[in-house]
Amino acid sequence: MDVSIKIDNVSRIYTDPSGNSVEALKEVSLDIFKGEFVSLIGPSGCGKTTLLRLIAGLDMPQEGAVYDDGEAVAEPNPQRGYIFQKDSLFPWLSLYDNIGIGLKARKVYKEEKNEIPKYLELMGLTEFAKAYPHQISGGMGQRVAIARSLINKPKVLLLDEPMGALDSFTRADLQDKLIDIWRENAMTMILVTHDVDEAVYLSDRIVIMTPRPGKISKILDVKMFHPRNRGGDDFMALRKKILNELNLASDPNPPEYHL
């Protein structure tokens, strides 16, 4: 398989406001293959969002490099779409114009604006084309954000906890939508999440990360066909395995029996 994103021995150190340096990522290496769905999961501070930002080109590593299709990443590129956690829509633009803004940014608006209704349709937003971001729900907002990235026809979609702020029904709905898009477009998707179920439901591979310093502790393959059964045995088994790896499965207060 061809490598889509190559992360080569990357380190990123931040300086916090009190002057201490924090190793957000230390010597992380990872190959992500074309058409793969990879989840990065771990507790806060494990560097998963930092890693995603390095892949996007929104941030630069101090050591090592990230390669997209063999080319070193130096700045953001519409070929690598990025979905933010929330509130990234431009409030002064209607949903239609929000989706079309990537075309304007790439100066192809005139030629490709007939694409906008397709993406509105794809995301089930056609009747809200003229609405403004403040008038719609969080779930719809994330659909717009996804459509806005997809219209640039990216090879890689980077998702930074895009469903973290949604209620569980909206979240499940959007997860199914993502899987549909992923399968139809054969794109590479990299998802940062703190939701174990979400990672198991969506991914081909799950990268478990640990903090201080941020690094990869384990990579698990998910060998299940889509659509996956959220309550199935292998689903639950893998879920438990991940929770164990994250040290979240141990019962904090084992019941005591005095017989």
Add this chain to the structure above:
Amino acid sequence: MGVRMYVKNILLWKILTFAGFFVALAESFVFPAKQNVNETPYRLLLVGFIVFYAVLLVVSTARKTQYINRGPFRFACGVVLAVYDFLSTKSNIMPLPFFPGPAQIFQVLVEDRMNLLKHTAFSLRLFFVGFLVGIIIGIVTGVIIGWYAVCNYWIFPVLKVTGVIPAVAWIPIAMAIFPSSFIAGVFLIAICSWFPVAFMVSTGISATPKTYFEAARTLGGNSAFLLFRIALPNAVPALFTGVSTATGLSFGTLVVSEMVGAKAGLGFYINWAKGWSAYSKVFAAIIVMAVAFSIVLWAINLVRCRLLIWQAGIVTGRE
């Protein structure tokens, strides 16, 4: 019972809308004038009010829109006019020339209308030229300060110090430097609207959420795109906060600058009328000013609502 009370009240309020002006009209006819005034224009004005509100009542009843809730206020307006007319025109208790009655003021409005219209046009021309120049320069300055850190370092302190100086303090200098009083007026109004606009635009630009810029960059936007398509639209609400401050300051500067240097405009007219002790003309000019400036404010608000339709809580429409 409750319903009947309600209906009665609506009827009462409808009557109140007219009643005040009827009272004023009756007062005007019943008492003989002690001052030398042509009362016909004033009486026609009152008849005009009555007819206007009658038509409005019919239209709003047909459209079922809110109309009557201003009834008591309109009644009060009529009563105040009646009392004012009695105290001045009818009894001379409020002496001339300082307190002309409503009939006399309205007589001036009618008889001197061409003159007033001409001076209003001069005022509005000066206002719009100065205001637009100030706003354009303000936007440019605000963008430069808000976007380029170096410019912020060098220009912002200058803006802060010069901006707090009331524009009218520049009058002697403006009169000396500029070839005509019109250009001097433009300069004064421009600098007083420049400061709040520049300040607010720079604030709005530098307060653009980081996520917007990052989203735009991942969508393929270059730095010009970030400035003109992201930061600038994000600063539009702040721009209008600046514009509304600028409007108020500009009205004041306009009138003062016309009073001291100009040969035309409402400020000049007031000063000139005062010189002749024609206080009824002063009051007439003030009324024209109130109407003209209100229309300007209304128009600016219309533009604002149009441009900020995307903001939550912006209500477009009338009261």
